[in-house]
Amino acid sequence: MKFAYGSSDFRGMIKEGSFYIDRTDRIPLLEGSKSQLFIRPRRFGKSLLLSMLENYYDVSKKDEFDQLFGHLAIGKNPTPLRNSYFILKLDFSCVDPTGTVEQIRQSLFDHINVMIEGFETGYKYKGFDIPNININYENALFSLQSLANAAAATPYPIYLLIDEYDNFANTVMMGIQILDRDFGRENHNQRYQSLVHEQGPLRTFFKTVKALTTSTMFDRVFITGVSPVVMSDITSGYNVAENIYFEPEFNSLCGFTQSEVEEVITNIVDSCGFEEKENKVGEAVELMRAYYNGYKFCHKKNDYIYNPTLSIYFFKQFQKECQYPRKMLDSNLAADESKLEYIARLPNGRDLLFTLMEKNQEVVIAEIQDRFGIYDMLNESSQDYTFLASFLYYFGVLTISDDTETLKTSLKVPNMVMKSLYVDKICRMLLPVPAERDEGKWAAEKVYQIGDIAPLCKFVEDKYFKVFANRDYRWANELTVKTAFLTLLYNDLLYIMDSEPEIERRYADLTMIIRPDKRHGKIFDVLIEFKFVHLKSVRIKDAQMTGEQAKNLTEEELGQLPKVVEQLNDGEKQVSEYGRQLEEKYGNLRLHKFVVVSLGFERVCFKKVLDK
Numbered sequence: 001m002k003f004a005y006g007s008s009d010f011r012g013m014i015k016e017g018s019f020y021i022d023r024t025d026r027i028p029l030l031e032g033s034k035s036q037l038f039i040r041p042r043r044f045g046k047s048l049l050l051s052m053l054e055n056y057y058d059v060s061k062k063d064e065f066d067q068l069f070g071h072l073a074i075g076k077n078p079t080p081l082r083n084s085y086f087i088l089k090l091d092f093s094c095v096d097p098t099g100t101v102e103q104i105r106q107s108l109f110d111h112i113n114v115m116i117e118g119f120e121t122g123y124k125y126k127g128f129d130i131p132n133i134n135i136n137y138e139n140a141l142f143s144l145q146s147l148a149n150a151a152a153a154t155p156y157p158i159y160l161l162i163d164e165y166d167n168f169a170n171t172v173m174m175g176i177q178i179l180d181r182d183f184g185r186e187n188h189n190q191r192y193q194s195l196v197h198e199q200g201p202l203r204t205f206f207k208t209v210k211a212l213t214t215s216t217m218f219d220r221v222f223i224t225g226v227s228p229v230v231m232s233d234i235t236s237g238y239n240v241a242e243n244i245y246f247e248p249e250f251n252s253l254c255g256f257t258q259s260e261v262e263e264v265i266t267n268i269v270d271s272c273g274f275e276e277k278e279n280k281v282g283e284a285v286e287l288m289r290a291y292y293n294g295y296k297f298c299h300k301k302n303d304y305i306y307n308p309t310l311s312i313y314f315f316k317q318f319q320k321e322c323q324y325p326r327k328m329l330d331s332n333l334a335a336d337e338s339k340l341e342y343i344a345r346l347p348n349g350r351d352l353l354f355t356l357m358e359k360n361q362e363v364v365i366a367e368i369q370d371r372f373g374i375y376d377m378l379n380e381s382s383q384d385y386t387f388l389a390s391f392l393y394y395f396g397v398l399t400i401s402d403d404t405e406t407l408k409t410s411l412k413v414p415n416m417v418m419k420s421l422y423v424d425k426i427c428r429m430l431l432p433v434p435a436e437r438d439e440g441k442w443a444a445e446k447v448y449q450i451g452d453i454a455p456l457c458k459f460v461e462d463k464y465f466k467v468f469a470n471r472d473y474r475w476a477n478e479l480t481v482k483t484a485f486l487t488l489l490y491n492d493l494l495y496i497m498d499s500e501p502e503i504e505r506r507y508a509d510l511t512m513i514i515r516p517d518k519r520h521g522k523i524f525d526v527l528i529e530f531k532f533v534h535l536k537s538v539r540i541k542d543a544q545m546t547g548e549q550a551k552n553l554t555e556e557e558l559g560q561l562p563k564v565v566e567q568l569n570d571g572e573k574q575v576s577e578y579g580r581q582l583e584e585k586y587g588n589l590r591l592h593k594f595v596v597v598s599l600g601f602e603r604v605c606f607k608k609v610l611d612k
Contacts, residue, residue, distance in 0.1 A: 001018075001019045001264070001267060001268075001315075001319065002016060002017055002018040002019060003018065003019050003312050003315050003316040003319065004016070004018040004019070004312075005312050005313060005316050006309070006312075007048070008045075008047035008048040008050075008051055009048075009051055010048060010051035010052040010054070010055050010068075011051070011055050011061075011064075011068060013048075014067070014068050015067070015068075019264070019312070019315070021256055021260055021308070022072045022073050023049065023052070023252075023253055023254075024052065024056070024069060024072045024073045024074035024075070025073035025074065026249065026250065026253055027053075027056060027074050027079060028074075028079055029249055029250070030053075030222070030244075031079060031081060033242040033244075034213070034219065034220050034221070035213055035220070035221040035222075035223075035240050035241045035242060036221070036222050036223065036241060036242050036243075036244050037223045037224075037225070037228070037231060037241040037242070037243050037244065037245070038222070038223070038224050038225075038244055038245055038250070038253070039224070039225055039226065039227060039228060039243075039245040039394060040224070040226070040245065040254050040297070040396075041226060041295075041394070041395055041396025042226055042395075042396065043307065043309040043310070044254045044255065044307060044308065044309065044396070045254035045255065045308040045309065046163065046164075046224040046254055047091075047163055047164075047224075048254075049224070049253065049254055050089065050161045050163050050222065050224060053159075053161060053222060054087050054089055054161060055068055055069075056068075056069065056074065056082055056083070057081065057082065057083065057084065057085040057087060057159050057220075058083065058085065058086075058087045059083050059084060059085060059086060059128075059156050060122070060123060060126045060128070061083060062083035065078075065082065065083055069082075084156065084157075085156060085157055085158065085159035085219065085220070086119070086123060086128075086151055086154070086156045086157070086158045086159070087119075087158075087159050087161065088115065088116070088119050088147065088158055088159070088160050088161070089115065089160075089161040089162075089163070090111065090112060090115055090160070090161070090162045090163065091111075091162075091163040091164060092108075092111070092162065092163065092164045092165050092166070092167045092168055092169075093163065093164040093167040093168070094111050095107045095108045095111050095167070095168040096168070097167075097168035097169075097171035097172050100191070101190075101191050101194040101195065101200075101201075104168065104172070104191070104195065104201070105201040107168075108140070108168070108201050108202070108205070109137070109138070109139065109140035109201070110137075110140075112140035112143065112144060112205075113135050113136075113137060113140045113143050116133060116135060116140075116143050116144065116147050117133075117135060119133075119147065120132075120133045120147075120150075128154065128156075129154065130150050130151070130153075130154060131149075131150040131153050132150070133146050133147050133150045134146040140205075141204060141205065141208045144205075144208055144209075144212070145208070145212070148212050148215075148217035148218065149217075151217065152217055157216065157217070157218070157219035157220075158217065158218045158219060159218075159219065159220045159221075159222075160209065160218050160220070160221045160222075161221075161222050162221070162222070162223045162224070163224050164224065164225060164226075165223045165224065165225045165230065165231070166225040166226055166227060166229065166230035166231070167225075167226075169192065169195055169196065169202060169230045170226065170227070170229070170230065172191050172192045172195065196230065196233040196234050202230070202234055203233075203234040206234050206238035207238070209221065209238060210238050210239075210240055213240060214240070221241070223241060226394060226395060227391070227394035227395065228243070228370055228371060228372070228394070229372060229394075232371045232372055235371070243370060245297060246297065246298055246299070246368075246370070247298065248298040248299075248300040248302055250297075250298075251296065251297050251298045251302045251305065252302070252303075252305050254308060255295060255305035255306055255307065255308050256305060256306040256308050256311050257303055257305055257306075258285075258289075258293070258303055258304075258306075261285060261288060261293075261306055261311060262281065262285055264315055265281050265284045265285050265288070265315075265318075266281050268284075268315065268318050268319045268322075269281050269284065271319065272319075272322035274322075283516050284318065284324070287324060287328075287496070287515065287516065288306065288311065288314055289306075289415075290415065290416050290496050291310070291314075291328045291329070291415055291416045291417050291492070292306045292307045292310045292311055292314070292328075292415055292417065293305070293306045293414070293415055294399060294412070294413075294414030294415040295307065295396070295399045295414050296399055296400040296401070297399070297400065298400070299400065299403060299409070304399075304414075307415075307417070310328075310329070310330070310417065313325065313330050314328070323517060324515070324516075324517045326493070327493060328416070328417070328492060328493075329417050329420070329492075339391070339392065339395045339397060340353070340392075340397065340421055340422070340425045341425075342391075343388055343391065343392065344425060344429060346388065348384065348385065348388060349388055350429065352385060352388045352389065352392075353422060353425060353426055353429075354426065354480075354483065356398075356413055356422055357422060357423070357426060357479075357483045357486065362401055362410050362411065362412040362413075363385065363389050363398070363410075363411050363412075364404055364408050364409070364410050364411075365385055365386045365389050365390070365408065365409055365411065366386060366408055366409070367386070367408075367409055368389075368390045368393055368400075368409055368411075369386060369387060369390040372387060372390065372391075389411050392411075393411055396414070396418070397413070397418055397421065397422075398411040398412065398413065398414070398418075399411065399412060399413075399414040416492050416496070416497060417492075419490075419497070420490065420492050423486060423487050423490040424487075424490075426483065426487050427440075427487035427488070430464060430467050430484070430487065431463065431464075431467070436463055439459060439463075440456075440459050440460075440463065440487075440488040441488060442455075443455040443456040443458070443459040443488065444456050444485075444488040444489045444491075447489065447524075447526060447592075447594075448489075448491075448494070448495075448512060448523045448524050448525075448526050448592075449522070449523055449524075451524055451592040451608070453528075453594050453596070453606050453608070454606070456485065456488065456489075457596065457604040457605070457606050458604075459488070460481070460484050460485060460488075460604055461602075461603060461604045464484040465601045465602060465604075468480070468601040479530075480532075480601075481530050481532060481596065481598040481604075482509055482510060482528075482530045485510065485528065485530070485596065486510060489510070489512065489526070491512070494514060494515060494518050494521070494523060495512040495513060495514060495515060495518075495526075496512075496513045496514075496515060497510075497511075497512055498510075498511045498512075498513070509528055509529050509530045510526070510527070510528045510530070511525075511526070511527050511528075511578075511582065512525060512526040512527075513525055513582075513586065513589070514589075514590075519588070523590075524590045524591070524592045525582075525586075525589045525590055525591045525592070526591070526592055526594070527575055527578055527579055527582065527591055527592070527593045527594070528575075528593075528594045528595075528596055529571040529574050529575045529578070529594070529595050529596070530571075530596050530597075530598070531567035531568070531570070531571050531595065531596070531597040531598070532567075532597070532598050533561075533563045533564055533567055533597060533598065533599050533600070534600065535547065535550060535599065535600040535602070537563055538550075538561060538563050538599070547600060547601075547602050550599050550600060550602035550603050551602050551603065553603065555605070558599065558603055558605050559605050561599070564597050564599060564605060567595075567597045568595050568597055568605075568607045571595030571596075571597070571607070572595055572607060572609050574595075575593040575594070575595060575609050576593070576609060578593075579591055579593050579609070579611075592608070593608070593609040593610075594606055594607065594608055594609065595607045595609060
């Protein structure tokens with residue numbers, strides 16, 4: 001198989017015989033309305049989808065239909081509209097978002113004009129009799145109207161495809177919160193408002209498109225983007241698009257299903273000639289599931305889907321070397337951390353990030369907001385958990401988990417790729433000094449390199465607890481302590497990291513299982529159970545223990561406190577049972593088991609649990 005990594009050229013992929021998951025069976029469904037908005041996170045195959053539609057509907061590619069689509073689902077039962085349109089395709093990621101509003105307007109107009117020029121040149125070269133189009137380099141909306149007039153003199157209507165409609169506007173919008181050296185927050189706000197207000201270039205563009213659609217000069221419009229924020233701000237300018245991004249029939253329109261991934265992995269395993277093929281397929285699929293699976297974009301019972309771009313990255317590396325990629329996340333495809341930075345700066349944002357690090361990494365809201373604009377992003381009274389969680393959903397940092405028993409929406413961190421962003425963000429929030437983060441990471445390495453957790457416990461006690469004491473944190477339990485350890489221990493290069501994995505309907509706090517392709521290294525699997533003892537539950541001479549008294553305890557005195565001993569013993573029973581079950585599941589572990597007990601946010605003690 002040939003894997004066209006990073007490609008969004010449908011025609012090139014098909015002609016070169018590259019791997020392509022057939023989604024053409026959805027074309028008849030997409031013809032159900034004439035103007036549609038389809039939203040998915042970045043790097044999720046939206047551009048390839050547009051390229052497929054472009055090649056299916058383009059009248060100039062009529063002679064290539066059998067070659068491009070004959071072997072696909074739609075080729076066996078095409079719709080009457082195939083190859084019946086002129087295609088105008090715009091890509092707003094090409095618009096420069098820097099500079100003044102006038103400079104952004106000119107960049108937008110330049111892109112539209114260039115694409116219109118290419119439209120005219122291309123179709124005339126292919127023999128279509130099109131009247132001349134008048135290009136106005138100062139006003140691309142005039143050019144757009146001239147294009148529509150020219151097409152109206154032909155038998156073919158226009159199908160407008162707009163990719164990344166919100167790309168440059170989102171960049172400007174995010175700058176409102178993430179300050180830079182050239183523009184302060186107020187100037188960023190003014191720039192964004194100037195783009196989307198009544199006479200702004202983005203709103204006037206969509207008002208023009210709406211007018212051309214209403215007059216049937218543009219017969220169909222398909223728009224992709226990352227979020228509804230920008231569309232919400234220009235809604236009066238373009239309120240004719242049907243939102244199809246929550247529809248269950250389009251859940252896997254972009255993305256791979258479990259069975260599709262298994263089929264590809266099976267083919268690669270066969271071509272590499274691995275022994276025990278069935279075991280190797282299961283191992284590779286489980287690795288991909290942990291890192292790339294977990295996305296769902298509808299509320300009905302649909303399967304979770306895989307990020308397609310990252311899956312292609314894995315397939316190509318696995319096929320080429322017959323071994324898994326060293327890094328499961330290609331740095332070129334890393335998600336935009338500015339979204340988490342934005343959330344972290346909001347009053348309730350820090351709470352949400354910590355909540356998502358707790359059990360199962362889920363948050364429950366009434367409903368995902370499908371309309372919110374810049375006012376909501378700037379107005380603190382609008383920035384409740386529903387807004388914050390909805391924002392992270394659209395950018396792929398959260399995904400739909402399920403509906404709760406009370407019919408609310410549960411959102412979760414989809415996979416390890418996204419979880420690594422949370423862990424890194426929280427680590428930087430709590431330990432902003434790089435030297436301190438490095439010290440913590442070095443202490444963490446001793447846990448899985450030599451089985452010594454003492455330096456890490458000491459670091460958390462000395463560094464993290466000072467942070468908790470100096471800030472207004474409302475968390476005071478084992479989840480807080482677990483989060484502190486997790487931010488330092490997290491290592492998705494070497495481990496399948498799992499916080500709260502379900503083991504026979506019970507949950508272990510933190511497991512670090514060595515990746516199957518890393519088991520040759522001299523490192524250990526790790527299992528940790530966290531416990532928390534409140535200071536108010538410990539009494540000295542009939543008085544509640546104070547923080548100062550806790551700090552002055554010797555290690556021996558700390559380990560002999562009845563409440564601490566009770567938690568250590570309880571934790572030992574749990575990790576022993578969890579460890580037995582993990583050994584049964586994996587069979588070849590080098591497992592080190594620990595119980596970590598925190599006395600308030602003052603002291604940490606631990607016990608290494610040995611097999612009996």
